Amino acid sequence: MSPSKSVIMVTGGSGLVGKAIDWVVENDSKYGKREGEEWVFLTSKDGNLIDPAQTKAIFEKYRPTHVIHLAAKVGGLFGNMAANLDYFRDNLLINDNVLHNAKEFGVKKVVSCLSTCIFPDKTSYPIDETMVHQGPPHDSNYGYSHSKRMVDVMNRAYNQQYGCNFTSVIPTNVFGPHDNFHLVNSHVIPGLIHKCYLAQQNNTPFIMAGTGRPLRQFIYSRDLARLFIWTLREYQEITPLILSVPEEEEVSIKQVGDSIVKAMGYTGDYRFDTTKADGQYKKTASNKKLMSLNPDFQFTPFDVALSETVEWFKENVDTIRK
Ligand code: NAP
Numbered sequence: 149m150s151p152s153k154s155v156i157m158v159t160g161g162s163g164l165v166g167k168a169i170d171w172v173v174e175n176d177s178k179y180g181k182r183e184g185e186e187w188v189f190l191t192s193k194d195g196n197l198i199d200p201a202q203t204k205a206i207f208e209k210y211r212p213t214h215v216i217h218l219a220a221k222v223g224g225l226f227g228n229m230a231a232n233l234d235y236f237r238d239n240l241l242i243n244d245n246v247l248h249n250a251k252e253f254g255v256k257k258v259v260s261c262l263s264t265c266i267f268p269d270k271t272s273y274p275i276d277e278t279m280v281h282q283g284p285p286h287d288s289n290y291g292y293s294h295s296k297r298m299v300d301v302m303n304r305a306y307n308q309q310y311g312c313n314f315t316s317v318i319p320t321n322v323f324g325p326h327d328n329f330h331l332v333n334s335h336v337i338p339g340l341i342h343k344c345y346l347a348q349q350n351n352t353p354f355i356m357a358g359t360g361r362p363l364r365q366f367i368y369s370r371d372l373a374r375l376f377i378w379t380l381r382e383y384q385e386i387t388p389l390i391l392s393v394p395e396e397e398e399v400s401i402k403q404v405g406d407s408i409v410k411a412m413g414y415t416g417d418y419r420f421d422t423t424k425a426d427g428q429y430k431k432t433a434s435n436k437k438l439m440s441l442n443p444d445f446q447f448t449p450f451d452v453a454l455s456e457t458v459e460w461f462k463e464n465v466d467t468i469r470k
Pocket residue numbers: 159160161162163164165166190191192193195196197198217218219220221222242261262263264319320321322323326327328335
């Protein structure tokens with residue numbers, strides 16, 4: 149980034165990833181705020197990004213020089229299965245409005261957020277950056293996945309046609325403070341933390357969905373935030389970059405349950421409801437490209453990050469988003 153004043157606008161600033169970026173900007177000596185930077189964190193109260201006029205008004209108001217684009221309709225397996233069309237349309241519209249205005253207002257760089265669930269369902273492992281468009285995504289969340297894939301198509305086209313510097317990153321499953329801890333429409337870690345907490349409070353069984361066998365790579369939201377800021381400052385390509393922990397740190401959903409039980413100190417009955425869907429078995433991603441560009445990056449160990457998240461949940465249980 150240039151040493152002159154930058155206005156870095158973060159869409160989706162009130163979400164899991166946006167709050168983590170805010171935390172890193174304020175607290176991290178290496179990746180935090182630099183002189184000349186002004187950071188703006190948007191929420192849906194600043195305007196609905198599905199709406200073209202409201203999106204334009206936001207760009208007119210803040211005149212960003214850089215954009216980290218996080219805002220999206222986001223949900224776990226069960227939310228996606230119930231509403232593929234909504235996930236497709238809302239995200240397509242949000243992304244189109246943000247990128248169009250970024251081009252119109254001469255934004256110098258945009259980093260948008262994709263997800264490893266957008267990769268082809270039938271693929272070889274580990275998945276890498278070249279595979280985004282090589283076959284249909286998993287059926288459970290094809291709406292969300294296709295809308296996210298189109299960001300990469302738009303980034304390429306904006307660059308080709310107008311020379312825009314719009315890129316994207318592909319995080320694996322994310323968790324941390326400020327997550328959506330809803331009991332049904334959430335991702336596995338926040339959903340299970342909430343369920344385990346209630347089981348402990350009410351002396352009822354802790355029940356996890358599916359078989360516990362699927363495998364996932366989880367990245368702590370504050371690590372992802374550091375990498376987002378590094379990408380904005382250092383990554384030079386238009387093609388997406390996978391932001392993931394190493395392949396060896398992939399864990400089963402059963403291991404996630406065990407870690408939550410341990411972090412929560414839960415001692416009651418704990419089992420699986422195998423009538424519930426497992427979703428994709430795995431989506432193991434390679435972080436080789438990331439580590440070749442940022443070889444010194446240190447990830448927070450999973451159990452440390454999970455304990456911090458459980459502690460945050462317990463301290464904020466009365467005010468978590470419903
Ligand atoms: P989140 O916690 O659900 O937050 C979503 C954010 O988007 C909130 O700030 C929300 O604002 C905003 N938003 C949603 N719809 C909007 C609209 N129509 N207009 C304006 N703002 C809107 O999501 P997250 O987990 O932080 O996800 C951030 C990004 O990471 C997303 O692009 C997601 O696809 C991607 N990602 C997430 C994961 C994961 O495991 N969570 C994994 C891979 C990729 P309000 O708070 O005001 O509603």
